Amino acid sequence: MMQIPCPWCGPRNATEFRHHGPHAPRPDPATASAEEWRRYLYLRPNPYGPVEETWYHAAGCRRFVSVIRDTFTNATQWSEGGPR
Amino acid sequence: MKKRPVVKKGQTGDSGAWRASPGRSRGTPRPRYSALRLVSKGFTQGDWAKVWRQHDVEPRYDVVIIGGGLHGLATAYYLAAYHGVRKIAVLDKGYLGGGGSGRNTAIVRSNYLTPEGVRFYDRSLKLYENLAGELNFNVMFSQRGHLTLAHNDGGLRTMRWRAEVNKTQGVDSEVIDPDEIKKLVPSMDTSDRTRYPILGALYHPPGGIIRHDAVVWGYARAAAGLGVHLHQDTEVTGIDVHHGRVTGVRTTRGNISTATVVNCTAGWSTLISEMAGVEMPVTTSPLQAAVTEPVKPFLDTVVVSGSLHVYVSQTDRGELVFGASVDPFTSYSVRGSLEFVEGLASNVLKLMPGLSKMRLLRQWSGLCDMTPDYSPIIGPTPVGGFFVDVGWGTYGFKAGPVAGEAMAECIVSDRSPEIIADFGLDRFRSGRLVGEKGAAAVGH
Ligand SMILES: Cc1cc2nc3c(=O)[nH]c(=O)nc-3n(C[C@H](O)[C@H](O)[C@H](O)COP(=O)(O)OP(=O)(O)OC[C@H]3O[C@@H](n4cnc5c(N)ncnc54)[C@H](O)[C@@H]3O)c2cc1C
Ligand SMILES: [Zn+2]
Numbered sequence: 001m002m003q004i005p006c007p008w009c010g011p012r013n014a015t016e017f018r019h020h021g022p023h024a025p026r027p028d029p030a031t032a033s034a035e036e037w038r039r040y041l042y043l044r045p046n047p048y049g050p051v052e053e054t055w056y057h058a059a060g061c062r063r064f065v066s067v068i069r070d071t072f073t074n075a076t077q078w079s080e081g082g083p084r
Numbered sequence: 085m086k087k088r089p090v091v092k093k094g095q096t097g098d099s100g101a102w103r104a105s106p107g108r109s110r111g112t113p114r115p116r117y118s119a120l121r122l123v124s125k126g127f128t129q130g131d132w133a134k135v136w137r138q139h140d141v142e143p144r145y146d147v148v149i150i151g152g153g154l155h156g157l158a159t160a161y162y163l164a165a166y167h168g169v170r171k172i173a174v175l176d177k178g179y180l181g182g183g184g185s186g187r188n189t190a191i192v193r194s195n196y197l198t199p200e201g202v203r204f205y206d207r208s209l210k211l212y213e214n215l216a217g218e219l220n221f222n223v224m225f226s227q228r229g230h231l232t233l234a235h236n237d238g239g240l241r242t243m244r245w246r247a248e249v250n251k252t253q254g255v256d257s258e259v260i261d262p263d264e265i266k267k268l269v270p271s272m273d274t275s276d277r278t279r280y281p282i283l284g285a286l287y288h289p290p291g292g293i294i295r296h297d298a299v300v301w302g303y304a305r306a307a308a309g310l311g312v313h314l315h316q317d318t319e320v321t322g323i324d325v326h327h328g329r330v331t332g333v334r335t336t337r338g339n340i341s342t343a344t345v346v347n348c349t350a351g352w353s354t355l356i357s358e359m360a361g362v363e364m365p366v367t368t369s370p371l372q373a374a375v376t377e378p379v380k381p382f383l384d385t386v387v388v389s390g391s392l393h394v395y396v397s398q399t400d401r402g403e404l405v406f407g408a409s410v411d412p413f414t415s416y417s418v419r420g421s422l423e424f425v426e427g428l429a430s431n432v433l434k435l436m437p438g439l440s441k442m443r444l445l446r447q448w449s450g451l452c453d454m455t456p457d458y459s460p461i462i463g464p465t466p467v468g469g470f471f472v473d474v475g476w477g478t479y480g481f482k483a484g485p486v487a488g489e490a491m492a493e494c495i496v497s498d499r500s501p502e503i504i505a506d507f508g509l510d511r512f513r514s515g516r517l518v519g520e521k522g523a524a525a526v527g528h
Pocket of ligand 1: 150154155156175180181182183189321348349350356373450451452477480481483
């Protein structure tokens with residue numbers, strides 16, 4: 001089974017987590033242009049290979065964790081970027 | 085007599101040079117298959133002729149289609165058969181039908197949620213009804229009826245909504261109660277003593293299942309018969325764009341110059357579009373399925389339960405085919421998982437407790453190109469000559485014929501025909517999404 005390295009709980013089964021996808025900072029709705037908002041809403045990177053992304057440890061510590069995952073092998077490793 | 089699909093001829097203009105002879109009729113694949121030939125072959129024991137052959141990759145094609153799944157092959161077929169386009173290449177990095185087209189659970193239906201969606205998928209269903217004759221290939225389309233169960237008031241409300249939208253588009257679709265469901269599927273637990281009692285179902289009699297490989301092979305054979313070059317083991321590694329227009333494609337078997345490229349690569353489609361510098365709101369997730377050992381026929385209809393995230397049908401061979409929603413994360417891996425089978429088994433048994441002794445034969449997975457609104461992205465892109473036919477998610481097999489037909493017309497006329505006008509890439513700019521999640525998330 002695919003495992004996610006949680007910095008607080010250690011490696012845990014992926015079924016305990018919710019996938020949030022690659023980091024996507026939310027633009028400020030008050031100042032963002034329509035184009036920025038469109039990109040934020042719809043355009044997500046969909047890379048083949050390593051990607052830095054956020055998972056939520058829903059059935060564990062309930063914290064957001066940052067992980068580097070290879071989208072082809074699903075091998076995961078702890079990301080230096082730290083939690084979101 | 086079967087009605088031939090009506091394809092409006094595109095405006096000639098600069099694309100006129102493509103046509104060998106405008107309005108040329110569809111070709112008939114040779115040798116023709118028939119019961120008589122089958123019997124005579126049985127006596128002579130002769131080999132069947134190969135239905136498509138290998139070609140060298142030529143340095144120039146009028147149209148290069150990337151992806152040899154159903155969508156790429158259907159587009160090639162309609163271009164060659166109805167628009168007389170002659171030099172067409174279909175490139176696949178693996179084998180024909182090795183992507184989603186050879187891995188799906190082959191459900192065909194048109195009871196969607198939006199009028200745009202219903203119209204579109206119903207055109208495909210009509211093309212499927214006549215496809216065996218059109219391609220001279222038995223595609224084993226079995227219109228056995230399709231049931232989508234509702235286990236709560238919200239679900240029932242969506243079913244009523246869908247039924248009404250379906251009826252306005254002339255699609256046979258209605259909400260039925262548990263007694264009627266029991267008559268259609270005696271093996272299902274329709275009592276109110278279960279964990280998720282069944283309150284009703286959306287019943288769609290023309291829906292059913294088809295032999296997915298036969299559809300792929302039928303289109304491939306017909307396209308090859310019309311002179312289309314099918315290049316397997318040919319991976320696209322780059323796309324050349326100059327001054328906003330496509331000029332060529334680079335492959336592992338050499339470079340091709342062309343002014344028209346069509347991206348039909350489903351789960352891999354963002355990688356291809358990126359090569360042309362086109363961004364798309366598509367992410368790739370695996371979808372898994374499983375079959376049991378074959379048993380005597382007992383299940384006629386296709387049964388889908390959105391609340392239980394599961395669907396089931398019985399093939400002509402007797403195996404039960406199960407499926408579910410996509411895996412809850414993006415990935416290009418097609419490895420199956422134990423979580424999937426466990427979840428599946430427990431949910432199936434809630435519907436049909438009688439299946440508890442059945443054994444699974446195998447499970448597999450395929451890649452799905454998911455869009456934010458669960459509708460496809462078909463048509464031109466900001467790059468001239470670069471077309472996309474993607475975003476097929478978990479529901480694109482049923483759309484192969486209509487997408488191929490519409491894509492072919494879109495390419496020769498260089499504008500989207502009405503049936504796909506609402507599915508353009510530009511809808512994510514205008515905000516006019518075509519929300520089909522309520523009709524496509526579990527029931528593919
Ligand atoms: C388990 C499962 C069940 C499904 N059930 C249903 C269902 O019941 N009903 C339904 O309507 N739909 C269903 N679907 C969805 C359906 O299978 C797909 O939407 C459909 O097959 C997409 O067809 P396609 O021709 O666009 O892509 P594919 O068949 O995926 O073909 C894409 C091709 O592109 C090729 N390719 C990729 N990259 C390159 C490259 N760089 N160079 C050259 N070639 C390349 C691949 O090798 C592949 O053959 C299901 C899918 C799965 C996985
Ligand atoms: Zn944790």
